Amino acid sequence: MEISDREFTAQAKEMINQLSIVLRNGHFHNIENDAVLEAIIKLLDIINPYIKTEGFLRIDLRGDFFYVNEMRIRYPLEYLLNFDFITNEFRKRDLGSVSFLLPLEIKDMKIFLDAFIKAVQSGMPFDEMEEWISDITHIKIDKLKKITQDEELDKRQIVKKTYFGAVSFAKGIMKSISAGEKINIKKAKRIVESMVDALLSEEQLLIGMTSIKDYDDYTYHHSVNVSILSIAIGQRLGLKRKHITAIGIAALFHDIGKTEIPKEILNKPSELNAGEWEIMREHPFRGAISILRLKGIDKAAIMNAIVSFQHHINYDLSGYPILQQPMDLTFYSRIISIADRYDAMTASRVYKTMPMSPAKTLGFMMEKSGIDLDPVLLKFFVNMVGSYPVGTLVLLDTGEMGLVYEGNHIMSDRPRVMIIADSQGDTGNGFVVDLADRDSSGGFVRSVVKTLDAQEYGLSLAEYLL
Ligand SMILES: [Fe+2]
Ligand SMILES: [Fe+2]
Structure with a gap:
């Protein structure tokens, strides 16, 4: 049965939201816990009919957005926390996409969940995870693409x-x-x-x-x-x-x-x-x-x-x-x-x-x-x-100074920032960093300490954009 774009986006939001609930429950409970099982059953109820009609289901994370079978999903305010959670968890594992090629069974989802949870403690989370789920041929994952x-x-x-x-x-x-x-x-x-x-x-x-x-x-x-x-x-x-x-x-x-x-x-x-x-x-x-x-x-x-x-x-x-x-x-x-x-x-x-x-x-x-x-x-x-509008001058905890370059929809306090001076005050070539990036221990690489008055420093983002 054909479904309209609107119905599809509504369903897709539910899919991502429910996947986030599964991952979250798996995080906080034992994988055999009833809450986890319940969440998995609900997820399968949502995604399996879709996989049956479409042949597959692919969820991609690109930049700040999820795409479900290539349709961009606007982040819904009512699911903000779950979207925030799943985005972070994908990023921590360098995970850019998950494809389900056949309708899933509970045991498939459990293997996936187990690999997903274990992976975060590993030094190479993506590779380990790929290895652990290699027995299930109908679940495929891809690495997160960094914007060059x-x-x-x-x-x-x-x-x-x-x-x-x-x-x-x-x-x-x-x-x-x-x-x-x-x-x-x-x-x-x-x-x-x-x-x-x-x-x-x-x-x-x-x-x-x-x-x-x-x-x-x-x-x-x-x-x-x-x-x-x-x-x-x-x-x-x-x-x-x-x-x-x-x-x-x-x-x-x-x-x-x-x-x-x-x-x-x-x-x-x-x-x-x-x-x-x-x-x-x-x-x-x-x-x-x-x-x-x-x-x-x-x-x-x-x-x-x-x-x-x-x-x-x-x-x-x-x-x-x-x-x-x-x-x-x-x-x-x-x-x-x-x-x-x-x-x-x-x-x-x-x-x-x-x-x-x-x-x-x-x-x-x-x-x-x-x-x-x-x-x-x-x-x-x-x-x-956003909390830090584009063009805002910020001081980072690394001692660097930068101009907010691109907002982050999900974590509004973690925009992308164009670095215009390092901790010594030397001006660089204006490279862009993402404040949502984390280091291997899961902590943020850079955070905003405070905002400064761009005018006082005679700076404007426009100059750097041009
Ligand atoms: Fe006017
Ligand atoms: Fe006007």
Whole structure:
């Protein structure tokens, strides 16, 4: 019987969760214990029907994600602890994948479990484990693949191309609009789709690119950054792809009204005066009008226009434009205003020499939770950017200093970090380390001691990414 993707992902989460329960029980009890047996029976009930129809079941750990028969499984909040446990246990054994080629019996699973548990005390856990399960021909394991420095650079190249393609497109449309020319909505859709794709495979790296805040081309970078962050929130919320794309497009256009604000005000090197603010505050309304003027009025255009109109209206309906009567803020607007706020506060602007650090910005935004910003969506956002947002400067227990390069979904305090100075203060070539890596005794190789202010040291991740 064919099952839908949605049903399959739900089942796959159950499989990984139950496998984790088996491993955990095996860890804490004797393998002959009833709790272990019960967990194994439940696991077999879940996976065997699947193996029968599909012919095999393969569970891979790649980076922070599990893949079940090549389908990436988003980590479910309700199973967070079990996912965290199984990820760590796989890593400790250098285990990258397990394949079950035939329906399993209890005795097969017991042999597997026994090997899995014993392996951790061994100096070569993977090889020993492979040896111990070699009698069961229908269970195969593979070694964890480390991402090499070269693959890392390739990945970075692709993400960079996507990002800068989007920025130059944003620049192009804003210039066309200023000149009263027609713009290519289809192309906007393609650009956003490429960002959605990049986000699916390299979420954290693309979010990392949003730490690039160009001083001169601020508005274009900002539009793309807000689009990326909004797409990421949509994805975290598990929205359908077409909705995620729609949010990304609306975000890309949210500040389009700024094309009608005089350059002297937009790029004024000092704080705006009251009269200038008045004009600046017209950009949401002007944006809405110009979106509706662009290409006839259809549902998508109306949605984009509403987002432009609402993006500076707070959750409690304060902010601007000032409303004559209350209105509902759309779901898209509430998402985009969170992304907008975050990007604007972490940016360096012409009149603002010191951008706020990502961590400080999150703290500030949390203070406005339920007042300026939607509290539930904000929680998702904070969880997504992590305890150490990309771009945060950290001091490690090895004495090294680094910039947070890529978040870790499961252990948010163990991101990947780009080392920019060793314990002697010598600057290196910016190699990337994973704080989730453990040494042979199972302890972490490196941990964060404290965060430092990147601005104070005149450092930014953007410089290293480029
Ligand atoms: Fe704005
Ligand atoms: Fe904005």
